[in-house]
Amino acid sequence: MNWTTLKRNPGGALGLAGFLAIVLLVIVGPLVVPLDTSTRLDQIYAAPSRAHPFGTDNQGRDVFSQIVHGGKDLLWVATLAAGISTSIAVALGSISAVAGGHVDNALMTVTDVVLTVPHFPLLAVLAGVLQFRSQTLLAIILGVLSWPALTRAVRAQVLSLKERDFVEAATALGLGRGHIIVREILPNMRSYVAISFVLAMTQAIYAQVGLVFLGLVPLSGQNWGVMIQYGWTRGAIFHKSSVYSILAPIMAIVLLKLSLVSMARIFDEIFNPRLQEG
Amino acid sequence: MRNYLTQRIARAVLTIFLVVSFTFFLIRLMPGNPIDLFVHEQVTTYGYTYEQALEQARGFFALDIDAPLSVQYAQYLGNLARGDLGQSILSPGTPVSSLIKKFLPWTLFSVGLALMISFVLGIGLGMLMAYRRESWIDHVLTVIATVTTAVPNYLIGILLLVLLGVQTNLINIASIRGSLSPGVRPGLTLTFLIDALYHAALPITTYVMATAGGWMLSMKSSTLGTLGEDYVGFARARGLPDSRIAVAYVGRNALLPLFTQLTIAIGFVVGGSALIEYIFNYQGIGLVLYESIVRRDYPVMQGVFLVITVSVVLANLLADLLYGRLDPRVDLTAEPV
Numbered sequence: 001m002n003w004t005t006l007k008r009n010p011g012g013a014l015g016l017a018g019f020l021a022i023v024l025l026v027i028v029g030p031l032v033v034p035l036d037t038s039t040r041l042d043q044i045y046a047a048p049s050r051a052h053p054f055g056t057d058n059q060g061r062d063v064f065s066q067i068v069h070g071g072k073d074l075l076w077v078a079t080l081a082a083g084i085s086t087s088i089a090v091a092l093g094s095i096s097a098v099a100g101g102h103v104d105n106a107l108m109t110v111t112d113v114v115l116t117v118p119h120f121p122l123l124a125v126l127a128g129v130l131q132f133r134s135q136t137l138l139a140i141i142l143g144v145l146s147w148p149a150l151t152r153a154v155r156a157q158v159l160s161l162k163e164r165d166f167v168e169a170a171t172a173l174g175l176g177r178g179h180i181i182v183r184e185i186l187p188n189m190r191s192y193v194a195i196s197f198v199l200a201m202t203q204a205i206y207a208q209v210g211l212v213f214l215g216l217v218p219l220s221g222q223n224w225g226v227m228i229q230y231g232w233t234r235g236a237i238f239h240k241s242s243v244y245s246i247l248a249p250i251m252a253i254v255l256l257k258l259s260l261v262s263m264a265r266i267f268d269e270i271f272n273p274r275l276q277e278g
Numbered sequence: 279m280r281n282y283l284t285q286r287i288a289r290a291v292l293t294i295f296l297v298v299s300f301t302f303f304l305i306r307l308m309p310g311n312p313i314d315l316f317v318h319e320q321v322t323t324y325g326y327t328y329e330q331a332l333e334q335a336r337g338f339f340a341l342d343i344d345a346p347l348s349v350q351y352a353q354y355l356g357n358l359a360r361g362d363l364g365q366s367i368l369s370p371g372t373p374v375s376s377l378i379k380k381f382l383p384w385t386l387f388s389v390g391l392a393l394m395i396s397f398v399l400g401i402g403l404g405m406l407m408a409y410r411r412e413s414w415i416d417h418v419l420t421v422i423a424t425v426t427t428a429v430p431n432y433l434i435g436i437l438l439l440v441l442l443g444v445q446t447n448l449i450n451i452a453s454i455r456g457s458l459s460p461g462v463r464p465g466l467t468l469t470f471l472i473d474a475l476y477h478a479a480l481p482i483t484t485y486v487m488a489t490a491g492g493w494m495l496s497m498k499s500s501t502l503g504t505l506g507e508d509y510v511g512f513a514r515a516r517g518l519p520d521s522r523i524a525v526a527y528v529g530r531n532a533l534l535p536l537f538t539q540l541t542i543a544i545g546f547v548v549g550g551s552a553l554i555e556y557i558f559n560y561q562g563i564g565l566v567l568y569e570s571i572v573r574r575d576y577p578v579m580q581g582v583f584l585v586i587t588v589s590v591v592l593a594n595l596l597a598d599l600l601y602g603r604l605d606p607r608v609d610l611t612a613e614p615v
Contacts, residue, residue, distance in 0.1 A: 117590075210553050243444075
């Protein structure tokens with residue numbers, strides 16, 4: 001990655017900067033801004049002011065400090081889940097496409113089964129029966145359930161790359177299957193995999209916040225999703241002065257997802273060999 | 279082709295079978311499963327005898343709880359085959375199947391319509407963006423698509439409701455709740471259609487806003503990839519009219535990768551209906567799923583989950599068959615080696 005890449009893609013550069021800023025905010029921020037946990041009955045749903053940039057919540061607590069403290073778990077769960085699902089997907093997708101035959105059939109059947117089960121209802125049902133007590137457990141379940149879409153896409157990509165001249169040339173040269181996957185096909189999919197990792201993060205954020213919003217995950221700890229849930233169920237949406245306590249976490253999630261998605265756009269430029277030639 | 283067809287159908291049946299078995303495992307076999315909990319609760323909280331509790335569980339879940347598990351499993355499969363999904367615990371006497379019959383059409387209607395609008399809109403705009411790349415219209419649409427895709431659909435829903443409804447009163451949120459106004463009866467009348475669309479408008483807007491951007495961006499990049507292919511350059515060299523190239527050469531090939539995404543989108547949007555219908559209080563199957571989980575009405579939860587899954591499996595099967603017809607490069611009749 002160099003400056004020209006960033007210059008050519010102001011949107012992507014902005015996304016990268018935004019993502020780094022958010023990471024900085026949620027990791028360093030809590031060391032600087034103390035979490036406001038005191039209940040102040042005289043300041044319930046106060047409008048934004050200098051002391052409270054986003055106003056206060058239903059217990060008179062500062063919304064800004066909750067924003068600062070509410071992103072760490074979210075990011076951790078998203079990264080872990082995306083790491084798990086992307087690794088599974090790349091491995092299974094390329095094996096399936098290159099091996100073909102019975103292996104392909106078996107893997108795709110498994111993929112289809114997991115893919116076809118609608119993700120969010122399954123998570124909701126699991127949350128209802130199991131109760132997700134730890135964030136890490138939630139992340140693992142999210143990761144283990146979300147690989148199939150990418151697996152199918154990776155397989156489709158590999159199938160199409162397999163037909164291309166340079167792969168046929170490698171096959172004709174008698175280079176092994178492993179060599180063809182790792183040296184010929186995967187480099188052509190690097191950008192795709194990097195983008196998919198980031199998109200898997202956004203999906204994990206979607207599912208996680210969605211579950212919290214519906215109140216299906218125990219509402220513990222500081223989390224932007226919990227803030228939205230409180231804002232929604234405790235009347236913050238109905239007043240001009242209090243609406244910021246729900247808009248602030250919504251904006252935080254939107255900005256995080258937006259940075260991730262925009263950031264993914266420079267990945268194409270950085271990793272895609274086809275684009276580098278031109 | 280017939281080989282491919284039977285193979286896909288077999289796969290769909292297998293998927294349904296595995297999901298059905300998994301659900302049985304979840305509801306009946308897992309430690310601390312809902313049926314054991316239910317029986318336990320009836321005995322400890324409501325003071326029924328163990329036999330009475332079993333009898334009640336038998337009624338709600340349509341299973342002989344004290345029979346061997348293999349018998350219960352066979353019973354469970356038999357019930358499903360007959361469409362017997364047990365009874366709601368919270369409204370006793372209401373079969374789960376009647377709840378599904380009542381609420382599923384609304385979700386299929388709103389989600390189906392939204393998917394179609396969004397897909398067509400996204401493909402049209404995506405191709406436009408690719409053909410007019412680097413023009414102002416491409417830049418504007420890219421920004422819009424990127425931003426709307428980045429916002430989770432339920433946050434779009436919340437924002438629509440909060441900003442248009444509660445804060446500015448542009449939309450009367452009291453009258454738009456539910457799936458029909460009181461007094462309006464389903465039927466082939468104009469009043470019914472208009473009222474149904476009126477109530478579905480916000481959920482549909484939410485689904486479309488959340489998904490159209492994704493189609494636009496995918497179609498744009500897919501079209502750009504296709505435009506660089508040799509066969510397109512060759513078609514140009516042959517002097518074929520631009521419109522024919524755009525539709526038959528570029529569009530058809532560019533659409534291909536989107537079709538695999540369509541199968542994912544169906545599951546995603548149907549699955550997301552639990553969130554969207556909760557926000558707008560739209561009386562669809564997603565809302566029923568949500569309520570059954572929150573209120574621990576497990577027979578309903580199980581039945582609704584199965585029905586949602588089966589509808590998505592069938593939609594996938596359809597998309598699979600279409601995909602086979604669309605891509606000339608993938609040889610679908612080939613026997614597995």
